[in-house]
Amino acid sequence: xxxxxxxxxxxxxxxxxxxxxxxxxxxxxxxxxxxxxxxxxxxxxxxxxxxxxxxxxxxxxxxxxxxxxxxxxxxxxxxxxxxxxxxxxxxxxxxxxxxxxxxxxxxxxxxxxxxxxxxxxxxxxxxxxxxxxxxxxxxxxxxxxxxxxxxxxxxxxxxxxxxxxxxxxxxxxxxxxxxxxxxxxxxxxxxxxxxxxxxxxxxxxxxxx
Numbered sequence: 001x002x003x004x005x006x007x008x009x010x011x012x013x014x015x016x017x018x019x020x021x022x023x024x025x026x027x028x029x030x031x032x033x034x035x036x037x038x039x040x041x042x043x044x045x046x047x048x049x050x051x052x053x054x055x056x057x058x059x060x061x062x063x064x065x066x067x068x069x070x071x072x073x074x075x076x077x078x079x080x081x082x083x084x085x086x087x088x089x090x091x092x093x094x095x096x097x098x099x100x101x102x103x104x105x106x107x108x109x110x111x112x113x114x115x116x117x118x119x120x121x122x123x124x125x126x127x128x129x130x131x132x133x134x135x136x137x138x139x140x141x142x143x144x145x146x147x148x149x150x151x152x153x154x155x156x157x158x159x160x161x162x163x164x165x166x167x168x169x170x171x172x173x174x175x176x177x178x179x180x181x182x183x184x185x186x187x188x189x190x191x192x193x194x195x196x197x198x199x200x201x202x203x204x205x206x207x208x209x
Contacts, residue, residue, distance in 0.1 A: 001192030002154075003056035005185065006098045006128045009152030010045070012180055013124045014038050014096070016150070022175050041065040046094035048087065049101035049129075050076055057098055058082060069094055091115045096124035103130035113138045122149035128186045131157035131166075140167040143177050150178035154186045 012018065015037035023029050043066050047054050050072035058068055069083045071090045078084040090097060097119075101107055111125070111134040125148060127134055136157050142148040151168065158165035172179040187196065 001189040002128050002186035003053050003060060003100075005154055005182065006053075006057050006100070006126050006152075007060045009126050009128070009154075009180055009182075010096055010098065010124065011040060013126075013150035013152050013178055014040055014043075016178050018180050019178055026175065043067070043095040044069060044093060046071065046085075046090040046097040047082075048090060048097055048099045050074075050078060051100060053128075054098075054100035057100060087115065088118060091119040091123070093120060095120060095122070096126065098126040099129045099133060101129055101133065103132055108132050109135045111135060111139070116142050116148065119147070121147055123147070124150045125152070127151075127153040127155060129155065131155040131159055136167045140171045143171060143179065150180075152180040154182045154184055156181070159184060 016035050019035045045066050046069045050070050069085045071087045156166040163169050
C-alpha cells in the first residue's frame with residue numbers, strides 16, 4: 001500500500017493535480033494555462049532505498065517508459081534495467097526521487113541543502129518514509145524558489161508533536177505550490193491492514209491440545 005501511495009503522489013505531482021483542483025474548486029476558473037503538468041514517460045525516476053518497498057515501487061514503474069535509477073548503500077543486488085548510482089548522482093540526474101529508507105540517526109535530515117542544491121531543476125520529491133529524513137525548512141525554500149517542482153509526503157517532521165510546526169504544512173496551506181500531504185495513510189488500506197494483521201497473527205505459535 002505504501003509503495004502504491006508513493007506512485008500515486010508521483011503521478012499527482014507531475015500532473016499538478018492539487019493545483020488543478022484548487023483552481024477549479026477554490027477559484028472557479030476553468031483554464032489550464034498556468035497548471036500544465038508533465039507526462040511521466042521519458043523521465044528518469046530515482047528510488048532511494050531498495051528494500052521491500054523500494055523494490056515494489058520500481059516494479060510499479062514498469063510499463064510507463066521511464067528510466068529508473070536506484071541508490072542503496074547496502075550490498076544488495078540491483079537487477080537490470082535499473083541503474084545503481086550514488087545519492088548525489090540520484091539527485092543531480094533524476095526528474096523525481098522517491099524515498100524508501102528507514103529513519104535513523106544517520107538518515108536524519110539526509111535530504112538537506114547539500115543534496116537539494118545539486119538537484120535537477122524541477123525535481124519532484126516523494127516521502128512516504130519518515131518526516132525526519134527531510135529538512136522541511138530547506139525543501140520549503142526550494143519550493144518557493146521554483147527549483148523543486150513538487151513535494152508529496154505522507155509524513156511530517158512534527159506529525160507526532162504538532163503539524164502546525166511543520167514548514168511544509170504551513171507552505172501547503174497557501175495553496176500556491178505543488179504540494180500534496182496525506183495523513184500517514186501509506187499502510188492504511190483494507191488490504192494492507194489485513195495483510196499486516198495476518199502477518200502478526202502468524203508470528204504466534206498456537207498449541208493444539
